[in-house]
Amino acid sequence: MKKYITTPIYYINGAPHVGHAFTTILGDVLKKFEQMRGNDVFYTTGTDEHGQKNQSSCQECGMAVQDFIDMRSGNFQKLFDAMKIDYDFFVHTSSQQHKNVVKDALDYIYKKGLIKKKSYEGLYCEGCEQFKKPSDLDEHGNCPDHQKAPKLITEENYFFPLEQDRQWLIDYINTHPDWIKPKRFAKEVLGMLAEPLDDLCISRPKSRVWLGVDLPFDDDFVTYIWFDALINYISSIGWKSQGDNAAFNETWAHCTHLLAKDILKTHAVYWPIMLKALGIEPPEHLIVHGYWLGEGGIKMSKSLGNVVDPYEVMDLMGIDPLRFYLCNAMSLSGDAQISIDLLKQGYKQLANNIGNLQMRVLKMIAKNLDGKVPSAAHLEAEDKALLENVANTFERIYKYGEPSLELVNELSAEILKAGDAVNAYFATQAPWVLAKDESKRERYEAVIYTTLDALRLIAVAVYPFMPSIAKKILVSLGQNDEIKAEFKPVVLKEGTQTIVGDPLFPFIA
Ligand SMILES: [Zn+2]
Incomplete structure (x- = not known):
């Protein structure tokens, strides 16, 4: 059987940390597990190179855009290579191949009449790159993730309505009990779906954000970062709106997305509805994990000196x-x-x-x-x-x-x-x-x-x-190192020469 495993693509505005290392290692572990069972696996990871935060970081560095992207994306690739991650494809959202698929997908949905332009006034958190509802904010009116008050802005944008598919998604989750694993996250998503869904703003005016994929139907705008980023899961395996998708369909049929819980809504609400608009089934599984905290359950931070650096380990x-x-x-x-x-x-x-x-x-x-x-x-x-x-x-x-x-x-x-x-x-x-x-x-x-x-x-x-x-x-033990998931006892042959090598786990202080 052919399986497809993905990590999220990581924002390059920060440095890779142990959380990125974990998700990417988890994918590699699952890939090896599946390969031992005789399954073919296509495993992707990569970097999200667009959006306002990357744009700001790039401007602060004073570097040329592509040099900045190559450097920051290279930090992730370097870590994954040092960790000997056996990925099959490394996604760059700034690649022409990916951008073409984003445009193709947007164009397809636009022509189906599923995208509309409207004026919108809202509270915008730059950290999240999202509009916030008052109910999303803490008691001080700040974004809870960024501890900053969002700005009230009014602008024209393109929107992708989600509400029409809310009941479909609820039904899908209820009829596919192991779609989201562990199960507690499926409950969390059902909670998100208990109230009507706002239209998803899928554009950003170029006056504010220029690092992105131009909307194919209005080049005064770039594509909202999540609409761009999520498409990586289908651009990596060659989806197209027209023509033969046989190879894509075969790979997509058994797709597992790995993700941390902070991006549950994008993956379990926006993404399946986007896919539905594209005529694509939801991914077979979402595997969601929590965060890594320092010892004692304290958040890792440089000032506390409890950040675990994968290279140091x-x-x-x-x-x-x-x-x-x-x-x-x-x-x-x-x-x-x-x-x-x-x-x-x-x-x-x-x-x-x-x-x-x-x-x-x-x-x-x-x-x-x-x-x-x-x-x-x-x-x-x-x-x-x-x-x-x-x-x-x-x-x-x-x-x-x-x-x-x-x-x-x-x-x-x-x-x-x-x-x-x-x-x-x-x-x-x-x-x-x-x-x-x-x-x-x-x-x-x-x-x-x-x-x-x-x-x-x-x-x-x-x-x-x-x-x-x-x-x-x-x-x-004198065995060849070809590994298969075969667990028969009494297999070692009498007379096989064994070798005492160096300790597997040498003493460390
Ligand atoms: Zn925020």
């Missing part, structure tokens, strides 16, 4: 443990916490769990068995039960799991549980004692075999989170 422990931490710690019910200390705790857990197990068993057989995998001929019931438990758990998740935060939470937790179970088995069986008694040779070999084969299963399961750690373990 990678320098300290490499990318794999960061990937594992983020997927394991993201909360389903709210926001999650991150700090260098929490990351170090997560790292030590991995080192004590998977890292120790691998090093102890490999060192032991290097000493007693010339580093060769022993026979599985004398496995006892408890050995087989351990292997079957581990194998069945992973088999079930890989067979039936659907991409979601629940999935990455559960899988990462089960990997740690399996590691704990094998460590406990190893400690109870005490193979270092068995090794000293020639009459217990068969038992010794069975315990070693069981431990090695369990480690192999864990290595396969952990691949989406920690691809290079997974491959290192498999290579140390």
Whole structure:
């Protein structure tokens, strides 16, 4: 099956932070999970290079527009490349290809008579680049996201009405209970749909904003940033209003958008109604996540010194443990916490769990068995039960799991549980004692075999989170590093040469 996974395209007016890193890592983890199940995946990420905020940042820098865009967008691409993200396409909204699709889509909707021009007086927040209703503001009359009072402005603009599709969208959500995951966000969207929807202003006068896509039917205006940005999900896979969309349709049929909760309304209200106007089905799934806060649930800020810099983390422990931490710690019910200390705790857990197990068993057989995998001929019931438990758990998740935060939470937790179970088995069986008694040779070999084969299963399961750690373990077990979601126990062959390599998780202070 062909699957399509997207991250939001990130605003280049700021620097990439751990929140961007998480969403993009999550997409990469889900891509690897799907590939292991034999699915084809097209994975996109990218940058949103238009709009008033980028325009202001560009003017402050005093740079030529394209140089500014290349520099700021490059910061995101550089981070994602440093994190070894396996994206298939990096979106630039300033690319001609994307702009052409935005114009095509607008033109199509305009010709259907779904766009109207009117004069509008409203409270405009520059930070949000949106008009605000008085009910959106806090008790001081400020935008709650920007702590600034919006400006009252009157201007002519083009509008895309949404209200006519409100009931359709409510029905869609009610008949597609797993459209928005986790479910609590579907409830939030239904709340947004409880009241009539205002027309969406889809233009900005060029006198105010020039960094954008010209409206195809009025070049005094550029396209509202969200109308432009959301189109990336269809421009990346070649949608066009006329002609053959067979390839597009095949890819779009199984599309999952990943997003943080602050952009839920744009993705779950505006976007499906825009798609409907274009004659396109809603994306198959939206996966919505909370924010990353500092330790203790405090918002990260430079002044508090609790900002987690992805580069600093990678320098300290490499990318794999960061990937594992983020997927394991993201909360389903709210926001999650991150700090260098929490990351170090997560790292030590991995080192004590998977890292120790691998090093102890490999060192032991290097000493007693010339580093060769022993026979599985004398496995006892408890050995087989351990292997079957581990194998069945992973088999079930890989067979039936659907991409979601629940999935990455559960899988990462089960990997740690399996590691704990094998460590406990190893400690109870005490193979270092068995090794000293020639009459217990068969038992010794069975315990070693069981431990090695369990480690192999864990290595396969952990691949989406920690691809290079997974491959290192498999290579140390004398396996090739081709990874498939196959979880049969008792696969290691007797006599296979194992290798004691460097520690998987070297000591960090
Ligand atoms: Zn605002």
